Amino acid sequence: MQKLTWQRIVLKVGSALIAPEQDGCRSRYLLSIAQFIVRCRARGIEVILVSSGSVAAGAHLFPTDKPRTVTMKKAMAAAGQTEMMAMWDRFFDFPSAQILLTHGDLRDRERYESIRETTFTLLENGVLPIINENDTVTTDDLKVGDNDNLSAMVAAAADADALIIFSDVKGLYDKNPNLHDDAILLPEIKSIDESVYAMAGCATSAVGTGGMKTKIEAAEKATSHGIATYIANGFEDETFSKLLDGENPGTIFTPYEKPMQEAVHWMTHTANEQGEVVVDGTFDESEEGETGCIRGDEIMEVHGEFAVGDTILVRNEDGTRLAKATANYSSCLLNFIADNEQSEFSEKMQGSIGPIISEKDIALLEKS
Structure with a gap:
């Protein structure tokens, strides 16, 4: 008792x-x-x-x-x-x-x-x-x-x-x-x-x-x-x-x-992802052990339509679900970045925008 x-x-x-x-x-x-x-x-x-x-x-x-x-x-x-x-x-x-x-x-x-x-x-x-x-x-x-x-x-x-x-x-x-x-x-x-x-x-x-x-x-x-x-x-x-x-x-x-x-x-168990972003590799960790952010040059593909502030799924190319996160940019802009990765305009753009996903708005998922 x-x-x-x-x-x-x-x-x-x-x-x-x-x-x-x-x-x-x-x-x-x-x-x-x-x-x-x-x-x-x-x-x-x-x-x-x-x-x-x-x-x-x-x-x-x-x-x-x-x-x-x-x-x-x-x-x-x-x-x-x-x-x-x-x-x-x-x-x-x-x-x-x-x-x-x-x-x-x-x-x-x-x-x-x-x-x-x-x-x-x-x-x-x-x-x-x-x-x-x-x-x-x-x-x-x-x-x-x-x-x-x-x-x-x-x-x-x-x-x-x-x-x-x-x-x-x-x-x-x-x-x-x-x-x-x-x-x-x-x-x-x-x-x-x-x-x-x-x-x-x-x-x-x-x-x-x-x-x-x-x-x-x-x-x-x-x-x-x-x-x-x-x-x-x-x-x-x-x-x-x-x-x-x-x-x-x-x-x-x-x-x-x-x-x-x-x-x-809330992000892990309640919010539904409105789209997904396929990235190259996994998340970097800082020396303090904090989860790093995702940059524009790490994006491989963008699926679905979502707006700034929507919850999205982040996975790598082999299908591993890495995280759910709040998107700092819309799917429209991220598609443009992914499709024009090698262009001079895109390179300038990559340097002018902030992280696609911030470490304070991310929930890591267990890898299967």
């Missing part, structure tokens, strides 16, 4: 807990979660709730004999979101607030900062932020796709101490427990690699959009920001008492000893 030191936590609640029969919201499993939130707040712990379930909550309002098209699901989400928020609000004697997000909101740095500021202001004033993906308006290009990964992005944005993903399983097993009776629960994961992903198998919920793989992805995002991540069974009452007693009810993914800085984490 350990004394709780959390100051701020993010809870992710899946669709299977919200609307287990897909016929509207049900309080059967949510009352225990709501009581857990109340008890955390009573201890001075700030709570942010990421709640799935709008589509499942609204499904009963639409014909069952028609195919579930994308448009139909968007309508279900619109109707189900109000029902879900009303249900959560009934559990509490303190105010809550709805925040609907898309990946487009999170990957835009200005909007990301706005989300942070709004969330912090709500918490400072005792309001419970309840967050969900904005399924009604999102598109393939703008969606996160699952609330496991969304909860990790929210936890990073909110500088949380812990992310707790409530699921319909107890945690991560060495093999799929639905198929293997001898599956063993893994109480602690100290590092996430391909072997951990392999243990996730293909287990999915009959109601939600995620599975164990997305939960591990979320854990990888969160732990790299220094956030302890739990996967626990939200159907069992003992889960909540164990958490409040400082015990691990399922699987805990331990955070990095040296977490990524906030801006680097």
